[in-house]
Amino acid sequence: MTFSxxxxxxxxxxxxxxxxxxxxxxxxxxxxxxxxxxxxxxxxPLVAVGIALIFIVLCGVGASILMGGASGTMIIVAAAAIGAYMALNIGANDVANNMGPAVGANALTMGGALAIAAVFEVGGSLIAGGDVVSTISGGIVDPQMVADPATFIWVMMSALIAAAVWLNVATASGAPVSTTHSIVGGVMGSGIAAAGTAAVNWPTMGQIAASWVISPVLGAIFAAIFLAFIKDRLIEREDKIGAARFWVPLLIGVMCGTFTTYIAMKGLRKLVSLDMSTAILIGLAVGVAATLLAKPYVRRQSEGMENRKKSLKKLFGLPLVISAALLSFAHGANDVANAVGPLAAIVHTVSAHSTANEVAIPFWVMAIGAAGISFGLVLFGPKLIRMVGTEITKLNPMRAYCVALSAAITVIVASALGLPVSSTHIAVGGVFGVGFFREWYAERKARALNLQKGKPLTPEERKRRKLVRRAHFLNIAAAWVITVPATAGIAALLFLVLDRLG
Structure with a gap:
């Protein structure tokens, strides 16, 4: 038998x-x-768009319920929906300037930045947001030229739609632009379409055009000065930890005092009216107190740290988070009213059957602005936050601190001098200022090193040391320049269409 x-x-x-x-x-x-x-x-992205559409619809439904079927309800419903769309776009675009540096410096995660910004933007809007707003965005158009209520409503509606559409386009293109300039351009364009060029206050428009240059240049200069100071007094010192224990508490005090003055001037007008000298005195008192409190904090944090640059970055983390939160509060208090101003003006005109130079902002209108900014920030804000924080130049906590501090100081100095400035342009200008200072500093060191070796700095070496992305610089500058003309053109066309349909 055979077995296999x-x-x-x-x-x-x-x-x-x-x-x-x-x-x-x-x-x-x-x-x-x-x-x-x-x-x-x-x-x-479709989920985000869906949530945004639901929010817009809910705002319109809420406005309809609040009006209770009164005369002109449909106009207010439409205006509320457009106002919600505008607020979403402010959250997607404008708030990135406050949070971008902190995220780019890794002091905050994206989730943490979104949470802090949402809370403080809403807080600034609802607690300290202006309860009275100019209906013609700071005197851009002569109110007597658009005194007819129906014409006035279409002017405001056109301006609101144009500003919102432009902010949407700018966000999609990755360009941080000014909300206030968008609204101003919209009011100017629809005002010209309604009453001609004579209706526009051209000297005021000239000041706004000047702010395109003044804002970013001042922001860049202050940010570069602060970074030069930090390099000289901390980074380049032999005993970095010893220098940090002396200077970081003072820098924290300067930050706290500056932001107290900034918020007192720009963010508390609804709660209390303060002149500049009083605001500065309050800021000085807070700054001194913050310095004294920061000394033991910095000493504890610096114990056991290695004597190197990386250790210094950790000491600026908390101040940077605080500055980002305060910037968001001030933005919510100061800028949201400008954004929802046209909506408040429409509500007043429909209800009172007359126009006014200034109107009170109803709570539900401010709530639309506050909630819309939060939703827009969370749903669409990360794109611009990353661009401002990481794609212009490389930031660390010390550089981002310089950007945040320059934003607050520039607003204070400009207000004292009566110069028109844009918070958006200042913050982005500060980022560019830090980047260009780093380029100059690195090139100077390289040139000195090459001279020691007896070699000149070649164009190829200089090109390799470029630390700012020129493409972003040109794109953002172009977006700033065309914001007012673009929104003016869109608003003028919209007014002609709406006026004919109406």
Missing amino acids: HGPAPAAQERPAASVNQWKTLDKDLKRVSQLERATQFVGR
């Missing part, structure tokens, strides 16, 4: 076929998983 020790041919074939079958199934499952991930990636 090997498996039968059929037995050999079946496991091989089974293995191949499972390998094929694994490949198919992998393809399905990749397809699912791709679908989720593509669908993510």
Whole structure:
């Protein structure tokens, strides 16, 4: 009898076929998983857009319920929906300037930045937001020229739509632009379409045009000065920790005092009216107190730290987070009223059947602005936050601190001198200022080193040391320059269409 020790041919074939079958199934499952991930990636923006549309619809429905079927309800419903759309775009675009440096410096995660900004923007809007707003955005158009209530409503509606659309386009293009300039351009364009060029206050428009240059230049200069000071007094010192224990508490005190003055001047007008000298005195008192409190904090934080630049960065983390939060509070208190001003003006005109130079902002209108900014920030803000914080130049906590401090100081100095400035332009200008100072400083050191070696600094070496992305510089500058003309043109066309339909 013969025994076979090997498996039968059929037995050999079946496991091989089974293995191949499972390998094929694994490949198919992998393809399905990749397809699912791709679908989720593509669908993510659609979810954000869907949530935004729901918010806009809810604002319109809420306005309808509040009006209770009174005369002109449909106009107010439409204005509320457009105001919500505008607020979403402010959150997506404008707030990035406050949070971008902190995120770029890794002092805050994206989630932390979104949470802090949302809370403080809402707080600034609802607690300290202006309860009275100019209906013609600071005297851009002569109110007597658009005194007819129906014409006035279409002027404001056109301005609001134009500003919101432009902010949406700018956000999609990755350009941080000024909300106030967008509104001003919209009011100017629809005002010209309604009453001609004679209706526009051209000297005021000239001041706004000047702010395109004044704001970023001042922001850049102050940020560069602060960074030069920090390099000289801390980074380049032999005993970095000893220098930090002396200077960092003072820098924290300067930050706290500056932001107290900034908020007292710009963010508390609804709660209490303070002149500049009083605001500065309050800021000085807070600054001294903050310095004294910061000394033991910095000493504890610096214990056991290595004597190197990386250690210094950790000491600026908390001040940077605080500055970002305070900037958001001041932005919510100061800028949201400008954004919802046209909506408040429409509500007043429909209800009172007359126009006014200034109107009170109803709480529900301010609530739309505050909530819309938060939703816009969370849903669409990360794109601009990353651009401002990481794509212009490399930031660390010390550089980001200089940007935040320069934003507050520039507003205070400009207010004292009566210069028109934009907080958006100042913050972005500060980022560029830090980047260009780093370029100059690195090139100077390289040139000195090459001279020691007896070699000149070649153009190729200089090109390699560029630390600011020129493409962003040109794109952002172009967006700033065309903001007012673009919104003016859109608003003028919209007014002609709405006026004819109305």
